[in-house]
Amino acid sequence: MATRIVVCGAAGRMGQAIVRAAGAADGAVRLVGGVVRGGTAPAGYERTTGWEDAGELIRQADVLLDVSSPDATRALLERHADALRGRALIVGTTGLDGDTETALDALAAHAAVLVAANFSVGVNLLLALVEQAAAVLDAERFDVEIVEAHHRAKVDAPSGTALALARMVATARDTRLEAVRRDGRSGATGARPAGEIGIHALRGGDVAGEHRVSFLGPGERIEIAHAAGDRRIFAEGALRAAAWLSGRAAGRYTMRQVLGLESGRT
Numbered sequence: 001m002a003t004r005i006v007v008c009g010a011a012g013r014m015g016q017a018i019v020r021a022a023g024a025a026d027g028a029v030r031l032v033g034g035v036v037r038g039g040t041a042p043a044g045y046e047r048t049t050g051w052e053d054a055g056e057l058i059r060q061a062d063v064l065l066d067v068s069s070p071d072a073t074r075a076l077l078e079r080h081a082d083a084l085r086g087r088a089l090i091v092g093t094t095g096l097d098g099d100t101e102t103a104l105d106a107l108a109a110h111a112a113v114l115v116a117a118n119f120s121v122g123v124n125l126l127l128a129l130v131e132q133a134a135a136v137l138d139a140e141r142f143d144v145e146i147v148e149a150h151h152r153a154k155v156d157a158p159s160g161t162a163l164a165l166a167r168m169v170a171t172a173r174d175t176r177l178e179a180v181r182r183d184g185r186s187g188a189t190g191a192r193p194a195g196e197i198g199i200h201a202l203r204g205g206d207v208a209g210e211h212r213v214s215f216l217g218p219g220e221r222i223e224i225a226h227a228a229g230d231r232r233i234f235a236e237g238a239l240r241a242a243a244w245l246s247g248r249a250a251g252r253y254t255m256r257q258v259l260g261l262e263s264g265r266t
């Protein structure tokens, strides 16, 4: 039976990429609804509604797929927690704050919840490779710098994927990202402390998403990178996650579990 999906942020770039991916999915999914912020209803959804009235539509879904904005995700959890209970929620929105993360943890006692800054197979493989590299290349000798690039309309920086990569390195090195994170450099910075994780964001044009993790050591450098050529890879990954998550028991799940890459840390 087709997985019934309601998309929050249906009129956005990802919402529209999901329509195209669903069209190519041979009936495996049904886009039973789209939640939008006013304006024209986007094509490809059986019904659309505003955020205030989304509860009834959410109750018709097996999976709610949120690709909107941090404000909208927070409002969704505040207003529609009851409707979300007993179904599956996938959040692809990036830049979530601590309160939203706490609300997601609370919801996971009653619903299957998956939060993924990146739905692509390649980026999740990149995360696994970075975890492996960070476990071998010690913090005293190998400096980690992460550079990401995205289109000019992206509203958060650094990207959620860059943060997930940085967190992966920090965890593999038995430390907290907050203790070693360094966003950009300018002026009289002094020498680079060992163990620091540098993160740098480029913005411009229509770049779908690029991430490079460099391990810079004495006499050698290891670089692991991913470039997204098309938003389609995120939409296809999101639909794969929806089919996997539908009907699962309440709890937190990861994209790496969906892809069979391991039990999942991100």
Ligand code: NAD
Pocket (backbone or CB within 6 Å): 008, 009, 010, 011, 012, 013, 014, 015, 036, 037, 051, 067, 068, 069, 070, 071, 072, 091, 092, 093, 094, 095, 116, 117, 118, 119, 120, 234
């Ligand atoms: P977008 O701006 O094109 O679309 C967002 C949609 O959400 C818009 O239609 C907008 O009207 C709606 N929206 C935003 N704020 C709202 C609010 N407060 N109330 C109601 N509606 C609101 O953005 P996009 O490129 O589609 O990306 C959406 C989100 O998905 C971003 O956070 C982005 O970083 C993330 N993203 C995730 C992945 C992934 O693989 N997980 C891939 C690409 C983008």
